[in-house]
Amino acid sequence: MNPLLPLFKRELLEFKKHVFPTVLFWVLMPIVIHTFLAIPLSRIITMDIRYLNWSAGGIWITAAGMTAFLQSASRMRKIQFESQQIDALLKSPISNLDLLIINIARGMMYGIGQFIVAILITSTLNNEYLSLSSILIISIQMFTLILHFSVVGTLIGMLVSNGIFFVNISFILFMGITMGFGNFIPLKYYPYSFLSVVNTIPTTAAFENVRSVILHNPFNWAGFFLTLFGTIFIGIITLIISHKIFRKI
C-alpha cells in the first residue's frame, strides 16, 4: 500500500474531528479581514473601481495563504518539536519526501477550503458576480500561491522550534501579505525604492495576477511560472534540509 494513503486518511480523520472549528475559522477569517481591513481602507483609498471589489483578491490571498502556511507549519512543528510523533512516522517505511508531501498537501487542503469559503463570502458581501472562466483562472493562480505558502510553512515549521519566534514569523508574514505586496494598499502608494525591491519578488506578480482577473487586465504569466518554480526550489531545499533534521544527525 502506498504510504501516502494512510497518511492522507489520518489528515481526513483529524479534519473530521475538528470540522466545526475549522469551518468556523474559514468563515470568520475573510469576514474579519473584510471588516477590519478592507472597509476602513475603502474610506481612504480611491481608485477607478470600487475598492471593496478590488480588495477581494487580497482577502482570498491573505486568508488562503495564511491558512495554508499556519496549517502546514504548525503540523510540522507539532510532530517534530511538541509531540515527537515524527519518530513514529519516520520509523515506518515512509520516506522524508512522503512526509513532506503529506504536510504540504495538508496545507493545500485547508488553504483551498479557505479559498472556496472566502470567494463565496466576498462575492456575497460585495454583490460581485464572477464568471466560471474568471473563477477558473483565479483558482489556477490561487492554487500556485496556496502551494507556495504550504511549502514555506513546511520549511518554517521544520526549522523553528521556539513558539514565540514562530508567532512572530507568522505575524510578520501576515503584515507582509496584507500591507507589503499591494494586496490592500495599491503599490503606487509606496516609495520607488520599496517598489524596486518588491517588484523583483515573483510572488508580487502572482498576487497582481489575482487582481488582474477582477480588473479584466492581462496576466503576468512570467510571474506565475516564476512563483511556481520558486516554490519547487524551496521544496527541494526543504527536502535536503529534512535529511539533516529528521534523522537527527
Next chain:
Amino acid sequence: MEASITFKAVGKAIGRKTLLADLSFGVEKGSTFVLIGENGSGKSMILKLLVGLIDKDTGSVYIHGQDISSRSLETRSMCGYMPQNINLDDDLTIFDNISIHGQLHGLTSAEARKNTLHWAELLGFTQFLKQSPYDQAFGLQRKILFARALVHDPKVLLLDEPTTGMDPHSRSTVWNILDKLHYDKTIIFATQNFTEAERYANRIAILHQGNIKMDGTLERLIETTHGLTNYRLKFSKEPPQEFMDQLEQFPRILRPRLKGLELEFYSRERQQFFKVLRLALEHDLADLDTSICRLRDLFIGLTEGGLE
C-alpha cells in the same frame, strides 16, 4: 543459529562526544536480547539506529541480512518499535493511532482493524479504543505504544524500557505476550530493571559509554564473577570511622560502602567475610544478608569499577 541483527564496528558521535564507539555484536533470530546500561550509555540510541531514526557515522548494521542504510524501507518495515516517551497522535483515537500505524506498514484497512482489536483485547483496553490516548493513564499509554509496535506483526521487536510506568498486572501481561512471541520474533529491549533482564533475556549486554562491556547469557555473565558474593550488614547504630578504616585494611574486601546503617561489600572468600563479621559484632551488628553476585552487582562493578 542464524543472525537476525548484526552490528559491525558502528560508531556515532555528536560534536566531540562519542555516543557509540566501534560497536560490534550480533543477535540470533528468535532470541531475546537485552541492553542494560546507565542513562546516556547508548541503549536507546542503538534501538533508534535500528529503526532509522538516527544515522550512524561509521560501520554497518544488518537486519535479516539487509543493510539498514541501503535497504532502509525494508528493514524499517520488519521492525516494531516502542519508544521510551509517549509519542501518540492526540488528534486521533486510540484505535486510529494503532490502525493507521499498521496501514503505514503495509496492512490493509481490514487487517489493521483486525490486528488492532486483537492487541487491544489481549492488553485489556478495548473499552477505551474510541477515546483519545491523552485522556488515559500513563501505564495505558505505554500499553498502546506496545500494541502499536506489534500491530503489523514485525519480525524484530525493539522495546525501549517497555514496562516503565505499568502496574504489576500490566507488566505481567506484557511479559506473558513477549514470552509467547519470542519463538518467532527477535526481541531487543533496553531496560534498567535487572529482575526483568534476568528473567526474560536469552542474552544480556551491559553497555557503558557507548560500548558493550560484557555480553552473554546470564549464567555466563555470573560465571565471570568467579563466585563473587554480595554481603550486607545492618547495624543498630552507625559504626565508627575506626571500623571503616579497619575494613579498608582487608585486601580482598571489595567496594565497601556504608549507607546509613547498612554496610555493603563484595568478596570472593568466605574467610574474609568471617573476619569482617567478627569485627562487626563488636559494633552493634543487627542483621546480615548475603547473596551470590547477580546482574545488578555485575553491572555496578563494570560501570563504576571496584570489583576487579
